[in-house]
Every structure is written in structure tokens, then in C-alpha cells.
Amino acid sequence: MPRLTPALVRGLDILELFLDARAIDGYSAPEVATVTGLPRATVHELLATLVAKSYLRKEKVSGRFHLGLRVFQLGNAYGERIDLVTSGRLIAEEIAAECNETVNVGMLDGPDVVYMAKVESRQAVRMVSAVGRRLPASCTAVGKALIAFLSEAELEALYPSAAGLPSLTPRSIVDRAELLAQLAEIRRSGLAFEAGESTPDVSCAAAPVRDHRGAVVASVSVSVPDIRWGQRAPGEWADVARRGAQRLSSVLGAR
Template identity: 55%
Template sequence: MARAVPALQRAFDILELFLDEPELSAPEITGKLGLPRTTVHELLSTLVERGYLVPSGRGSTRYRLGVRGFQLGSAYADRLDLAREGQLVAEEVAAECNETVHIGIREGTEVLYIAKVDSGHPVRMVSAVGRRLPAHCTAVGKALLASLSRQELDELYGAEPPRPMTDNSITDPARLREELDGVAENGRAREYCESNDAVACVAAPVRDHYGEVVAAMSIAVPILRWSERSERELAETVVRGATNLSERLGNRA
């Protein structure tokens, strides 16, 4: 690996201070980073010249982020592809747990799967990218529905109660709302034989750079490999994976 350039690292260190502080002065930056005063002033001058920082006001000795960083961030966001990024992260998660991993988005009361990586086990879940399932019957769907307001949920399920896929499916709107409240609180969802009599899942929401839930990641396991311990471990794995994908989409929460 090529050697990192110290001056560039220091410049990025300065810029990243502004992720948490709206304005900073040269002495404050010097104190936070422990850099020589002359080095900080030289780097600040360069960053101002390139538009990454600007003085906070006319004659001000304090600095704030400039438009150039916004332009780069916007260009990055414009080029993001949720399905592509989701597939890459799903591959990493599947390699870690050796179970089937899905990325899904919500369309009305349904989940649409946009990325998938199969388990290496001979017994695994049969599914496909592009498949749709009722959101209330899946862990992915619950992770997505949990981000909605009570009014939005009532609009989705008020006219017609959720329909079952198995005997374990939730069909009572009040019970569904109660479970979704728990998902919102815990940051993870589960399903045990609600969309398939032989499959259990755990899932976690994926957020974009605005903090909005735009997708969810799940790990699906045949019930012959399911236990309290495996559920706990897989839940931790799927939360890490969803957090990783969220960060790829620009989320910092």
C-alpha cells in the first residue's frame, strides 16, 4: 500500500472537525488536533482558497464549511445505487453468517426484494430478487413499516386487515402496531414462520443521508438452524450490516 501523505491527512482532519462543529477558529483547531500553529494557518488558507472552508463573516477569524464539500457530497449522493451498494454489503454479511441475506424496499403494503445473497448450506430459503411479499409477514417489512406514523399505518391497513400467509402471520392491526412499536424501539425486527412455515428471519432498517428509512436488510434461516442463541447472534450481525449500508448511503447517526 502506498504511503499516506501527512499534509493531506491533516487537511482531512481539519475538515472532519466541522462534522460536529458549525464554526471553528484557528486556535480551536490547533488545540483540538495538536498541530503547529503555522501548519494550521497554511492548511486553512489552502482550504479556503479551494472553497472547502469560508470565513464565517466579513473580517471573521472563524471558519465554516464551504460549498465545495456540498458539491462533492451531492455528486456522491447522485451516483449512489441502493441495489448495488446493498448487494455488496449483503455479500459481506452472507460471508460472515453463511445464511441468506436480503435487501428489501417497501411499496405500499408489500416488500420488494432488490438484492439477495444465498446461503452456502444445502438447505436454504428459496427466494429471488424482484419477488414481492406482504410487508407485515416479513422481518424486512416490519423493519420498514416501523418507521411509519400511526396515521400512515392506519391508511395502509385501516380499510382491509392484513391477510395471512401462514398460521403464524399477524392479521390483527392492533397487534401489528404493537409489534412495530417494539421494532422501532429496539431497532430490529423478527419473523418466525410468518411468511413461510419453515423459515425464520431477523432484520434491521437501512437509513439514507437524511436519516430516513429507505430499505431493510434481513437474514433468513431455516427453522432447523434457528435457536434463541442463533437469533441473538444473527440479530447483531444484521444490525451491523444495516448500519454499514446506511453509512455507505451517507448516514451518520
């Protein structure tokens, strides 16, 4: 491992303090010294440097420090270079290699989930999903992980009370009340499941992907034939999906 520059590491440690939600009121120089454990003289020099380079700004009245314009500019530059499809594909490949099952990345488009990336298991099983294909979100774990985080008004627009739900297999959810109950549990746990609802004899677990604003913008799922689903506890398959979603969320700048 190459040798790190101590002064730069300390400066970055100070900047990372502001990732904490409690930093909304900023930090005073003594607070930075207390939290980081750095000498006060060192802290004052680092803070002055960060302010001079616009990574931090100092309030004139209170003397407290807040993130500066340069951090915002860097964040925007990073965001402009993110390709969700490419990043999703790379992370799907990583997760599929770890679990040797099929991994999907989907995004919501109206009442449908659109598959943006799919990496097949080396263990053959035919599934209805394919890159670019659309399926009813309510019939899939990857879709339910997305619609669970819509507002009540958005859900009502997609699934009017008087209308029925689409069906792909005899196990697809066709009762609106049942769907809403599942979505409430997904919001609570952060995990969605499917048991033969889009492909017979295939079960799935999925987790939402969030961007830098905390908004759900995609989801990651692992799809497993029922003959292998029982080889692990459902929670283990869920952890596979959660790891993929967390990695993609991190790439998108989520905390």
C-alpha cells in the same frame, strides 16, 4: 501500506471535525487547534487552504469556519453514482459469506416489501422471497424494519383501523394492535424479527438502512431455518443483520 501525505491527512482531519453534529455552529481556528492537537500556525495554513479551495468558508463577522460549497458538490456527485441495488447485492454477498445463511435487501413500495437483492445460503432451504418479488411488509422482518419508521399517518393509510392484515402463514400477524406494538419495539431497538410469518419454519432478523439524510430507505435481513436458528442466540443473528445494514448505510452516506 503506501506512505500517507501528512499535510493532506491533517487537512482531512479538520474537514472530518464537521461530521460531528455539534459542529452546527462551526469552529474557530483556536478550537480546531485544540481538538486536533495541531500547532496553531499549521492550523491557520490548513484553514486558509481549505477556504481558498471552497471546502470551508469563513464567516466575516465571527471568524468561525463552516463547510463550504465544494463539499456539497462532492457529496452530490457521490450520491448520483450510488446504485442501491448493486451496492445492496455486494454487501448481501459479504454478509452471506460470513454467516452462510440467506441475506435479503428490501425496499418498501406501498404496503409491500420488494426484494432488491438476495444471496442464498449454501445450505439449501426454499424460501418465498426472490429478487423482484413483492410480499406484505407486515409478514416479514425485512418489511417490518421498514414500516416501523413510517409516520402515524402513513401507517394508518397502509393499515386502516377497520381493515384486516394480510397473512402468508398461520403465524403471520393479523392483529393491528399487535403489529403496532412490534413496530414500536423495532423503533426502540432498531431490529425486527420474524418467526415463520412468511415462510414456515424459517426465522429472520432485519435492520433498517439509512441514507445521508438519515431516512430509512431499505433494510437488510438474514433468514435462517429454525433447525439452525437455535445454534446462535437471537442477538447474534440480529448483529449479522445490523452489520449488513450499517455497511449499506455507510455506502449511502449515513453517519
